[in-house]
Amino acid sequence: MTKDIVNAFLYAALARSLWTELEARYGESDGPLVYKIRWEINSITQGNFSVIAYYTNLKQYWDELVCLKPPAMCSCGQCVCDSNKAKREEIEEDHLMQFLMGLSEPYDNIRSQILVLDPLPSVNKAYSMILRVERQRRVNMEYVDVNENSAMLAKGQDYRNNVGQRGLMKTRGFTDKRNVTCDYCNKTGHGRYTCFKLHGVPDWYKDLNERSY
Template structure:
């Protein structure tokens, strides 16, 4: 009983340390010099992780620091720290999704088109919260359904942006059941392109 009480006390102290804000911590604080602009995710992410680790706030991003219940004495402190360091990804997510919806192959080689589109998908994946099944080891099939839906979206985006000279390939891919992944569709289109070049 006594060890349980002391472990709760040390956990509470640890939480208090993480929830402590320095005088320099404020909502206008710039943690990294170069803002995320849609093309610099990897260096920005690394710099942000270093900055949050230095401030002992990385646990808010990784999920290690759990949101206390609303009736907990730590809730107000947690909310204050969370609101100091959290900024909505909404505007950036909107811009990237809009760019994806307007993105077409145009005069780009197929390989360049797919690589740029994949980069945009990766950026969206980093900004969007990852949906997970709440049943545990996912016996209900929700995780697979979410992944399949996401893959179908990517396929449709890829096919919509393909040049008109890929109409025949596009139509063939849409008739496949189940739909192929975007990567598989890309490799199929690439094979057709290479056959035309020969």
């Protein structure tokens, strides 16, 4: 302790008074750290994190804040108003609201359902409810992925089958007439050399129609 400080407290009557005043004047304040933690709590959101990671991160800040600034609780043991219980419930509700406010958009429905419950659940209960929703979402997403992969495989197989059929037709000398257009009558399915409108209907085609009837 420097001489200047000693002179300032030279006439202190009690040691307790001396240390109390010293702490008030020169003790380090937890104010900046408390401010930082409260700012983090109010700013933190789930974002792309899982519910577990988001809740764990938030709870760490809650625990740090309690260590730095414990809630004022009655310790006389004679209170009949149950003020400590009311204080704990107030803290619990604050934690619940902070947790729900930071959740991502996919949890809007379950958040709304929790907020209309009476009484409100504890933050741990709400966390458990939302965790079940997250697990169900993962199952649904995996199911969608499987269906999409199956559809892609089926399309790929159909494409390979079509390519194979066209290749087989070319190998055997067949032509896919669906892609042929007659330059005389402008109809598809045949070419100029087999156009009935240009050359007339052949006898074999007439016989074929008569047999079909």
